Amino acid sequence: MPVVIPRRRIAAVVTGLAVALVPPSLALTSAAGSPATTVPLPRAAAAQAVVAAVPLTVSQAIGSQTGQSATVRGYVVGQPTATSTVVRSNFPNDYALAIADSASETSTSRMLYVQVPSAFRSAWGLQSNPSLMGRRLDVTGALAAYFSHPGMTSTSAFAFSGTSPTATTTPTSTTTSPSPTGTTSPYDSTYYASAIGRTGSALHTELHRIVSSGVTTLTYDQVWTALKDTDQDPGNANNVVEIYSGRSIGKSDNGGGVDQWNREHVWAKSHGDFGTANGPGTDVHHLRPEDVTVNSTRGNLDFDLGGSAVSQCTGCLSDADSFEPRNAVKGDVARMIFYMAVRWDGGDGFADLEPNNVVGNGSAPYIGKLSVLKQWNLQDPPDAFERRRNQIIFDTWQHNRNPFIDHPEWVTAVWGS
Numbered sequence: 001m002p003v004v005i006p007r008r009r010i011a012a013v014v015t016g017l018a019v020a021l022v023p024p025s026l027a028l029t030s031a032a033g034s035p036a037t038t039v040p041l042p043r044a045a046a047a048q049a050v051v052a053a054v055p056l057t058v059s060q061a062i063g064s065q066t067g068q069s070a071t072v073r074g075y076v077v078g079q080p081t082a083t084s085t086v087v088r089s090n091f092p093n094d095y096a097l098a099i100a101d102s103a104s105e106t107s108t109s110r111m112l113y114v115q116v117p118s119a120f121r122s123a124w125g126l127q128s129n130p131s132l133m134g135r136r137l138d139v140t141g142a143l144a145a146y147f148s149h150p151g152m153t154s155t156s157a158f159a160f161s162g163t164s165p166t167a168t169t170t171p172t173s174t175t176t177s178p179s180p181t182g183t184t185s186p187y188d189s190t191y192y193a194s195a196i197g198r199t200g201s202a203l204h205t206e207l208h209r210i211v212s213s214g215v216t217t218l219t220y221d222q223v224w225t226a227l228k229d230t231d232q233d234p235g236n237a238n239n240v241v242e243i244y245s246g247r248s249i250g251k252s253d254n255g256g257g258v259d260q261w262n263r264e265h266v267w268a269k270s271h272g273d274f275g276t277a278n279g280p281g282t283d284v285h286h287l288r289p290e291d292v293t294v295n296s297t298r299g300n301l302d303f304d305l306g307g308s309a310v311s312q313c314t315g316c317l318s319d320a321d322s323f324e325p326r327n328a329v330k331g332d333v334a335r336m337i338f339y340m341a342v343r344w345d346g347g348d349g350f351a352d353l354e355p356n357n358v359v360g361n362g363s364a365p366y367i368g369k370l371s372v373l374k375q376w377n378l379q380d381p382p383d384a385f386e387r388r389r390n391q392i393i394f395d396t397w398q399h400n401r402n403p404f405i406d407h408p409e410w411v412t413a414v415w416g417s
């Protein structure tokens, strides 16, 4: 398939970096904290503006010390008196709070230091109100260092969580739907804390914010090295496993030659024309080793059932407008597509990628077939190989996770059953 290099490449790299450093909710919140609701916004931006009403976690606030205004939710764990000192009793005054994502947090590295301006000290200072310890608050102010430590200054609002006028972003129709069977992940109280309990477009929007925050964007050349790590054959450390064919092949046998492996874009790069510039085209969550000729057969076909057998790819089928991978990776493919849909939402110089229910999408920023992908997610749940690679990408490479590997039921929660 032809490699398309969009003219927006340079701008996209620059804005992609900005997105990685600043959550969209912050970018759309003015310094005074009021969302720009009077100006009509594009679809993606409007969706992100909704998120501006959702409090950040403390860990997100620590990672977003941009000076911008935001609301942060956390438990009161003490009073900071120096950069690495937080006292829990005998509070010296009412000037500052330390908040954390856990009420039992003791590490100052996981605390946000919140300035308490004079107008708020009698109601929200710890010396006057020691019973605030352990209470969960929503605080609004500028995300900026305080006591030479990640903090919030010029704090303009304090409230107990749940009493603030936080917008309800979940559509009524989805709140009343039966919830899919839930799973738990070790990241539910940290990475996913702000997504838990959401459904529909509210969940989509929040997952976008989560998986787009603090991301390291790889170059296309770095993808080779990443894949040799993420897709290593569990039975042979010298090899990687090709996604569609299932063949184990030498890590160093990569390139463009017949029977070598190369970098397959599971979300075909022509669907949205993102090419191989730093961004969706180098997002290793959907990049996999594959045999050069099988990769060529898949081309930019949408995913669907049926067709004729694919050479060198046992269990794979293809026809004029679709490709069907082997059973063992059907769910893997689906969850990569769903990840891309929440990771790339437009507004960053790249197209808003979404699944739809057709085949033959060509260069449109869509991939089908949604009904089939949802079925594949159910019939092939996350396996050890998939979970391991998600963890390696998070720990070593991009520092973001595929939420649908941790919570496959979120596919139903976002796109319905």
Ligand SMILES: [Ca+2]
Pocket: 327, 328, 329, 330, 331, 332, 380, 381, 382, 383, 386
């Ligand atoms: Ca699988």
Ligand SMILES: [Ca+2]
Pocket: 340, 341, 342, 343, 344, 345, 346, 352, 353, 354
């Ligand atoms: Ca999207």
